[in-house]
Amino acid sequence: MTTRVLGRAGTATRERGEAVERSPRRGNWLRPALLTIAVILIVVFCLFPFYWLINVSLKTGADLSGADLFPPSPTLDNYDSIFRNADFTNALRNSAIVTVTTTILALVVGSFAAYALARLRFPRKFLILAVILSISTFPPIAIAAPIFKLWSDVGLYNTYPGLIIPYLTFALPLCIYILTSFFKEIPKELEEAALVDGSTHFQAFRKVVLPLAAPGLVTAGLLTAFFVWNEFLLAITLTSSSDARTVPAAIAFFTGSQKFEVPLGTISAASVVITIPLVALVIIFQKRIVAGLTAGAVKG
Amino acid sequence: MAEITLDNVSKRFPDGYEAVKGMSLDIQDGEFMILVGPSGCGKSTALRMVAGLEEITDGELRIGGEVVNEKAPKDRDIAMVFQNYALYPHMSVRENMGFALKLRGVDKAEIDRKVEEAARILDLAPHLDRKPSQLSGGQRQRVAMGRAIVRDPAAFLMDEPLSNLDAKLRVQMRAEVSRLQQRLGTTTIYVTHDQVEALTLGDRVAVMRSGLLQQVGTPMELYNEPANLFVAGFIGSPAMNFMPATLEDGAAKLPFGSITVPQELRERMGRVEPGKKLIAGIRPEAFEDAALAGEHHDRGCTFRAGIDVLESLGSELYVHFSVSTEESIESDELRELAVDAGGGEVPMSGEEGRIVARLDAASQVRQGGEAELWVDPARLHLFDPGDGRSLTSRHSAPPATDGQSPAGHEPAPRQDELEELS
Numbered sequence: 001m002t003t004r005v006l007g008r009a010g011t012a013t014r015e016r017g018e019a020v021e022r023s024p025r026r027g028n029w030l031r032p033a034l035l036t037i038a039v040i041l042i043v044v045f046c047l048f049p050f051y052w053l054i055n056v057s058l059k060t061g062a063d064l065s066g067a068d069l070f071p072p073s074p075t076l077d078n079y080d081s082i083f084r085n086a087d088f089t090n091a092l093r094n095s096a097i098v099t100v101t102t103t104i105l106a107l108v109v110g111s112f113a114a115y116a117l118a119r120l121r122f123p124r125k126f127l128i129l130a131v132i133l134s135i136s137t138f139p140p141i142a143i144a145a146p147i148f149k150l151w152s153d154v155g156l157y158n159t160y161p162g163l164i165i166p167y168l169t170f171a172l173p174l175c176i177y178i179l180t181s182f183f184k185e186i187p188k189e190l191e192e193a194a195l196v197d198g199s200t201h202f203q204a205f206r207k208v209v210l211p212l213a214a215p216g217l218v219t220a221g222l223l224t225a226f227f228v229w230n231e232f233l234l235a236i237t238l239t240s241s242s243d244a245r246t247v248p249a250a251i252a253f254f255t256g257s258q259k260f261e262v263p264l265g266t267i268s269a270a271s272v273v274i275t276i277p278l279v280a281l282v283i284i285f286q287k288r289i290v291a292g293l294t295a296g297a298v299k300g
Numbered sequence: 301m302a303e304i305t306l307d308n309v310s311k312r313f314p315d316g317y318e319a320v321k322g323m324s325l326d327i328q329d330g331e332f333m334i335l336v337g338p339s340g341c342g343k344s345t346a347l348r349m350v351a352g353l354e355e356i357t358d359g360e361l362r363i364g365g366e367v368v369n370e371k372a373p374k375d376r377d378i379a380m381v382f383q384n385y386a387l388y389p390h391m392s393v394r395e396n397m398g399f400a401l402k403l404r405g406v407d408k409a410e411i412d413r414k415v416e417e418a419a420r421i422l423d424l425a426p427h428l429d430r431k432p433s434q435l436s437g438g439q440r441q442r443v444a445m446g447r448a449i450v451r452d453p454a455a456f457l458m459d460e461p462l463s464n465l466d467a468k469l470r471v472q473m474r475a476e477v478s479r480l481q482q483r484l485g486t487t488t489i490y491v492t493h494d495q496v497e498a499l500t501l502g503d504r505v506a507v508m509r510s511g512l513l514q515q516v517g518t519p520m521e522l523y524n525e526p527a528n529l530f531v532a533g534f535i536g537s538p539a540m541n542f543m544p545a546t547l548e549d550g551a552a553k554l555p556f557g558s559i560t561v562p563q564e565l566r567e568r569m570g571r572v573e574p575g576k577k578l579i580a581g582i583r584p585e586a587f588e589d590a591a592l593a594g595e596h597h598d599r600g601c602t603f604r605a606g607i608d609v610l611e612s613l614g615s616e617l618y619v620h621f622s623v624s625t626e627e628s629i630e631s632d633e634l635r636e637l638a639v640d641a642g643g644g645e646v647p648m649s650g651e652e653g654r655i656v657a658r659l660d661a662a663s664q665v666r667q668g669g670e671a672e673l674w675v676d677p678a679r680l681h682l683f684d685p686g687d688g689r690s691l692t693s694r695h696s697a698p699p700a701t702d703g704q705s706p707a708g709h710e711p712a713p714r715q716d717e718l719e720e721l722s
Contacts, residue, residue, distance in 0.1 A: 121314075189386035192353050196457075197400035197447070198374040207399075211390045 057268035078269035090242035091250030110175030118183035136173040171224040182216030302364030302454040309359035319345040321511040334502035342511040379448035387432040455487040529688035530633040545580035555623035557603040581681035587657030590672040610667040
């Protein structure tokens, strides 16, 4: 798709070049060629680190310190070893549980709140939305230490709820913001039609409003899931064992075969493994997330 | 099947705006009732209160004898057709039409049967599995109707259901709606701002203005016996001509001549102080080419007028001519009508009055020429300029004001009665 768009842009420039009669022959191929090269450079620049990660994850031993562009003797040993490591597999389970729970809660609570903000008439609605949104601008580091103290006192330290609650406070504002703009787009008459057709308010919401806001739900859900899955600061602050530790934190605790050795191979392999679900999600929902992001953007 | 009764129903919005003021209306079982009026007159709000989508501030609403003020829309057993159809975009035509039945837990075979029957009636059978976005405007409109009829509700509520269609389709669907309502015999309330729709569709028509009911009656009643200036000006196309008039010795002095007011009308008017300024209303078809007036010629009034514009419709002619008015007429209602019609249709103060007359197609009048026209005195309407009340209507009532309900429940005058007047 990118190349098609570029092709068209190239044609346009070429025509303009001819119109002003500025060395038309060179303009014919030079501009599109430059553009193509620029695009290739940008793509390589963006994807190279990820390639390097895969590259390193396939090396072991002495190869790790080399800068070979291709692993001299590719091996899956690192993958084998991380999946034998109970800390890592537990962390994967923890990550999955925390991510799924947070996302579902954020969507349920967020869609109710967003629906109220989009539909009900009450004073200072804009102020409320602004306050909600401002919460997401809080630096997590500012609250990490207080939450650690509080959780230790109330017994939530190193538990799933201990992670889910602060994650929700950061994920909800974005969910509410995205969903509000989606709900506003849905004509009120549709709900009224559902009410007259014999549904309760909640049925109208669930059977008519929610299905129509699906792109918004997908967008909000994915952004929440990404945030929770990748989150490191709170995860490492609020957990102490593999009972609740999520993958980003668990990776930081990987140990090498000798003291002071950085276990580059296994860290790379683990990083590749936790990236796969994210890439898969984006590919599956690609169309919807674009629709969701732009709709939110235009609506404001 | 049920009758619907609005008993002194009012709607006040939180910002204090009163959209419907003390509206009382009885709709019989199986009746096709039209609510008509200019935009902002409260007709849609009234309908939404019946549907339960708008809370009732004051008064009582009864459906089938049961007070439903506090009932949710789903418990009122009514179906509604929305102006923009409000079809569920994520559901197929079949699912759209079956949605209400599914919510009630009707079993699937029964839903399919009812949906298919409705689709057959509405010619939608080939489209049942398509989504609303793949349908044309007319088809969407029919789906909206279908969604209402599969339920077999106590009443249909229709909120300007045809206004999003183009003119030709609108005429077709108008006939379709009328046929459907007769076939099903379901009580129907139909909101529109189009007086032609109102006259052609309704068993009875309720005219509203600024939240107040002006007159309720059969289309013929409203047309022939408008209770006040507003109804007179709103109903009928081209609109009634209005001009200043004074009454002297049983004759109405109009800008183009004097008309002897028939005995019947004089009796209805009672005593009017001589020289009092009135507003006269004459419908375009009360005029005729004097040469073609035939036997009626004698009892009317003839006058000469310079024809400014002549429009031939084949079956009839519309001629426009001007009369010089020394006095001007002033009325809030006429001003409002002028605004609603896009201005300029009624003579404003200081302006020369323009009059439209409908003549027989056989007339020989020419544009730019002068013609002798005849006017039928039996079809003269006289209004009190103060409150807009008709002096000549048998349903005469001043425009309803707060807390008053207008007249208009008497039966329509029969045609032979009208003949006797002349």
